[in-house]
Amino acid sequence: MKRAVGFEEASRLLDRQRAGSDYVLSPRLKQSLMAMFGVETADEAVKIILEEVRSGGDQALFELGRKIDKVELRHLEIGVDEIKKAVSEVQPEVYSALKIAAAKIKEFHDAQRNAIPNKIEVNGCCQITMPLRRVGVYAPGGTASYPSTVLMTAIPARCAGVNEVVLATPPGKDGKIPAITLAAAEIAGVDSVFAIGGAQAIAALAYGTDTIKAVDKICGPGNIFVMLAKKQIFGTVDIDGLQGPSEVLIIADEMSNPGFIADEILAQAEHDALAQSILVTTSATLADMVESLLKEKLADSNRAEITSHSIESVGIIAVIDTLEQAINLANMYAPEHLVVDVRTADVDVKKFISAGCIFTGSHPTVPMGDYVSGPSHALPTSGTARFSSPLNVSDFIRCYNVVNVDENMLRELGPSAIVIARSEGLTAHARAVENRLKSIGGI
Numbered sequence: 001m002k003r004a005v006g007f008e009e010a011s012r013l014l015d016r017q018r019a020g021s022d023y024v025l026s027p028r029l030k031q032s033l034m035a036m037f038g039v040e041t042a043d044e045a046v047k048i049i050l051e052e053v054r055s056g057g058d059q060a061l062f063e064l065g066r067k068i069d070k071v072e073l074r075h076l077e078i079g080v081d082e083i084k085k086a087v088s089e090v091q092p093e094v095y096s097a098l099k100i101a102a103a104k105i106k107e108f109h110d111a112q113r114n115a116i117p118n119k120i121e122v123n124g125c126c127q128i129t130m131p132l133r134r135v136g137v138y139a140p141g142g143t144a145s146y147p148s149t150v151l152m153t154a155i156p157a158r159c160a161g162v163n164e165v166v167l168a169t170p171p172g173k174d175g176k177i178p179a180i181t182l183a184a185a186e187i188a189g190v191d192s193v194f195a196i197g198g199a200q201a202i203a204a205l206a207y208g209t210d211t212i213k214a215v216d217k218i219c220g221p222g223n224i225f226v227m228l229a230k231k232q233i234f235g236t237v238d239i240d241g242l243q244g245p246s247e248v249l250i251i252a253d254e255m256s257n258p259g260f261i262a263d264e265i266l267a268q269a270e271h272d273a274l275a276q277s278i279l280v281t282t283s284a285t286l287a288d289m290v291e292s293l294l295k296e297k298l299a300d301s302n303r304a305e306i307t308s309h310s311i312e313s314v315g316i317i318a319v320i321d322t323l324e325q326a327i328n329l330a331n332m333y334a335p336e337h338l339v340v341d342v343r344t345a346d347v348d349v350k351k352f353i354s355a356g357c358i359f360t361g362s363h364p365t366v367p368m369g370d371y372v373s374g375p376s377h378a379l380p381t382s383g384t385a386r387f388s389s390p391l392n393v394s395d396f397i398r399c400y401n402v403v404n405v406d407e408n409m410l411r412e413l414g415p416s417a418i419v420i421a422r423s424e425g426l427t428a429h430a431r432a433v434e435n436r437l438k439s440i441g442g443i
Helices: 007-014 027-037 042-069 080-089 092-114 147-160 179-188 198-207 224-233 258-269 284-298 304-314 323-333 366-371 407-423 427-439
Strands: 002-005 119-122 125-131 134-138 164-168 192-194 217-219 247-252 276-281 316-319 337-341 357-359 397-403
Touching (some): 002 007, 007 316, 007 323, 027 042, 042 224, 080 179, 092 147, 092 179, 134 198, 147 164, 198 217, 198 224, 247 258, 247 323, 258 276, 258 284, 258 304, 258 337, 258 366, 276 284, 276 304, 276 323, 284 304, 284 316, 357 366, 407 427
Parallel strands (some): 134 164, 134 217, 247 276, 247 337
Antiparallel strands (some): 119 125
16 A cells, blocks of 8 residues: 655645546556447547447447447346346345345435425425436446445435336346346335446436336446446436545544454455555554555455455555544545544544545444445545535435416516616516516506
8 A cells, every 4th residue: 555654745645626536547448448449548438339329229238238248138128037036046144134224224215305395485486396207226247246236226216206216237247137136126126127237328228228218317336437428428317426436534543453444445445446445544553553464364355356456556544643634634535435433532523524424433334334324325436525415315306496476476576577687688588577567557
């Protein structure tokens, strides 16, 4: 891991003043893109994929599956019988754990929905809330299956009252969706499941095909191609955000357990080679112990290559002088996950103004939030926690306004509307109000 000593050096590494990151593609991936699409950048490849799906529909999805994923799909939608079979294949303890997680997620997001008024009325003007009609959720696949992402995106949509929720997730090399992912879809109440991944899945959800109806909003994390696809289709449909590689910032002191800190770093690093783990500590001794333990514990990882690459290429340990400096660095970095694991002082959580989810308590650990605590684990990344929020029920609700213009309002506020309209040079606006006022003898 890269080591920074002192606040100034640490701040140069962690101060992110703009959203997003520049992701450098490997030479191998660039060669693949050139072979498949004749371009070397992810942006250009995604643009081509989106257009192919927009114009080619289902057939383009089959062809892109062969070209990109080397998968020969027989059909796009997973049938009800296949989902039932998958549920029966999941180990009972796993299915039970998913049900427990789902109940906690539902409980939390039901409370969110109950806190949002259905109607606000002031002086004859109303704001009315209503759920979106159709939402697409995306769950990553490929190197691992993520049933938890299905629960964390589909259940908040259901709690909001969304009428139809569909899932897109990449199939394995055999063309099948992992049984555990299908079980999670069944538990979450997903209406349809489609075996497509990557930018082509985002395109299908946004534009629609013969098999897949277009949605109103797309939610869920993914790789760089998924993120860029969401960015490019925004405006055609809504998106939840541009979630890049996962990240954690851990604040620890001399009394923290170095083994637990090492565990937290490894848990983050196994997500992805670009997943970033950052330790900010007031103790150089703790930093040394954590680094030593990482080397020992890495041997037990079943994703050692990915984990090692993450730690070595983007991992950071910052040794600073005070807890206040640690708080300032956390606010600069605006992490997706913030773990406050200190023992020598009470920390006021309100001092952290830029984080997706903050983990506190005597045993703070991100995996509890990833799976079972209740709030959605779909969180802002890449510094966007400065201005955006975790996925929540409000993401699936839209508001519209109703303005009831009666004689009383026209008499009371019409003259002011006329003055403002004329000050803007919009005389037709002014006359529209003047003529109505004249019709009721108001002028």
